[in-house]
Each structure stands twice: as C-alpha cells, then as structure tokens.
Amino acid sequence: MNINTSLISGQISEGLQKNPYILVLIQPMTPQTAAHEPDSSEQLYAIKMNDETALKALYTDNYQQVEKYVVQNNGSPDEARDIYQEAFIAVWRNIQLNRFDARGRSSLNAYLCQVARNKWLDHLRSARYKRTSALQNEESVADEAPASEDEEQKRLDAIKINIRQLGGLCKEVLTRFYYRRESLRTISEGMNWTEATARNNKYRCLQKLRELINKK
C-alpha cells in the first residue's frame, strides 16, 4: 500500500516507517470558511439559549467537513454522523458550562470541527485499531478532559438515562422549561393548566428525577 507521506507530519511518517501494518492514512482536515460569519457573541448567546435556528445552522454548516474527514480516514458516513453528533453535544455542553472562550478561538465552527476530528482520532486509537500504533505520535489539539470532567460526564449520562424513565408528561414539562426556556405562563397555556399547577408540576417532576438518579 502506497503511503503518501507528504500529507502527514514528520512524526507520523517516522512511525509509519517503523510499523509496516498501518491501515490508516491520515488526511488533514481543511478548515471550513463559512459563507457568512455571524457575530460570534450573538451566535454564542443564541446557542446558550438553545435557539433552534442557531443550533440547526451550527449543525448543518459543519457536518460535510467532518464527514469528508472521517470518510477519508477509514470511516463510514454513519460513523461520521455519530462522531459529529457526539462532538456537537460536547461543544454545546461546554458552551452551557461557560467553558467555551470565544476570545481565544478562531470560531465556533472551527472548534466544532476540531472536537470532531479529535474524537475520530481517539476512536481510531482505541482497542479496535491496535495496529495503528503510529497514531500515538500524532499531535492532537489540547482538549484533554480533566478527571473532574469525566466525573461530570458520568453524572450527565446518568441523568439522561433516568430522564427516559420519567414519563411523557414530566419529560415535556422539564423540556419546555429547561431546554426551550418557556415561561411558566407559556407552559400553563400549552398544557391547559393554571400557572400555579404548572409551577407545582415542574417542581414535582424535578424531584421525581432527582429521586430516580439518587436511587442508584
């Protein structure tokens, strides 16, 4: 198999020469230049508010780049979609937790692509791809999650699992209030309740969720 070393950094080509069983040819990701550059602080705020238009735009603007990268690096379109959605959630989460510093980064688009790329590289490095040991030399963008964030991730996963057990009504109330950020008034109108009922139901659903999680 011919390996085009001109596409790969010096460290990797060294590794490739040592290891004749490389199955992966790493193609670089070309940075996406968006057709429009929205004011990043506005975009950031919209995403923080879970504005559907902003979320959808962020999603559709960057998917093709990531799919192309994954597919050129031993992946399938299905794998690309999964990795991209993981990356998208991770980026969204960092924005919610105020961890995304807009000033230090080129753009949200580039950040999303970067996270996706790192996730794909992590996937390739995993146990299933033991033979591609040369990838250990590959420089990855410093996005290593500290231990506390892993703990956080576990708790978030537990929350997500337990939400599914909540039941349709609670799920809807909590989604409307916390995700769509609807006011209690809007919710009460939508669910045909009084505002007081809406408030009480929201409280009860939240307690129920806490109980489910803390039950373990």
Add this chain to the structure above:
Amino acid sequence: MNHDSPIPHEELDAIERFLKNEMSPTETMAFQNRMQADDLLRARVSEMRLLIIGIQESAISERLNDFHKGITQRPILNMRFRRWLVAAAVIAVAGSAVIYFFNGHRSAEQTFAAYYQPDPGLISSMGAADNYDFDRAMVDYKKGDYNKSLNAWHELNKRQPGNDTLQYFIGSAYLALGNAKNAAPYFREVLADSSSAFASDASWYLGLSLLRLDDPTAAIPFIQRSVHPARNEVLQKLEKK
C-alpha cells in the same frame, strides 16, 4: 447532611434564578456568601447545575436527528467505495481481455469441431485368426464403444509395440472420446515412420488434436502435411490470425 433530601420549593426557585443569572448583583453576592457557609446549599447548587444541563442535553440529543435531515446529501465517494470501483474496473478490463483471449482461441476449438470426423475404421475380416483380437476391437470401435476397443488395443500394443496400425487407431479412439491429449502422442508415433500408410491421416488428426488442445500454431504444419480434402479450408481459417 442528606444530600438526597428533597429541596424545598423556595430554595429550588432561588437556586434556579442564581444559575440563570436572573438575580440582581446584590442578591447574587448574598447567595454566594450563603453558599460559602452552607455545604448543603453548595451541593444542591452543583447538583441542580448538572441536572439542568442533563435535561437540556437529553432534549437536544433528540433534536440532532432532525437537524441531520436538513443536511443536503451529496454522494460521498469514500475510500472503500473508491477502492471497490477500482477493483471493479480492473476486473472489467481483465474480464474483457480474458474474453478476447478466449474468443481468439475458441476459434481453434471451433475449427476442430467443424472439421473433425472420427476415422471410420478398417474393414474387418473376422476370418484371419491372428488378427482376431484387433478385429474384435475394431468392431467395438465402429460401434462407438471406444473404451472397449482401447482396452483391447492397449493389450495388443504391449505385445506388439511399434505397430503403426495399432498406434493410429489407439489415437483415433482417444480422439473420438475427446481426449486429444492422449491421442496426440500416438499420432506422433505413427509419423515417426514416414513410410507408414497412415502418415497422411495421422498428420491430419494430429493437427486436429492440436487444435482441440488450443495450439493452432503447432497444428498448422501437420495440417499442411496432410492430404485431407478440407485441408485448405482449415489452413485458411488458421492463417487468418
């Protein structure tokens, strides 16, 4: 301190307002002071922070597949598919080469099929005792019972090696069975003796055997040496390459 205990409704409201930055600066500072002093409050704020994000994350995860539907699908020629296409192209080219190759050579076999007729055999005279075995086998040969005649003639050949009649008809029987490979050496044996009465016929049938074996180049000289009525036609066909 029971971190699992239900959070009072009022406190929950306060925590949510704090987390959503809906408190005034003084309120915020007061709340932060309370948190510093109160472990339980701090724990609850931390818990709620994660809980709220978890609820949102659960909701957004369900939206992603809807977002994905908005991706206009461009056919991606991925590496595996590309390799498959290359392989398919290689096979197609190789395949057509093989077909071309076989077409060229099938004409040799087609020529054989068009011009081969088994030797009719000798008129047997069952009378003479010393030729009885040979004649008996010839009867079988004429009936089309080639294997039976071969068995008998092989036996005779062991006892009377170098008999061109035997060798010629052993070859003929083999060729009649479609076994050109076994027939050819017997015809060559016959041709080793140029004075043989069977030389011309052996040459013809050796030529045909070689066509059957897909070797028209080797067949041509033998066809040329024969005097078969179809000789020229066959040569014309073979020399058309």
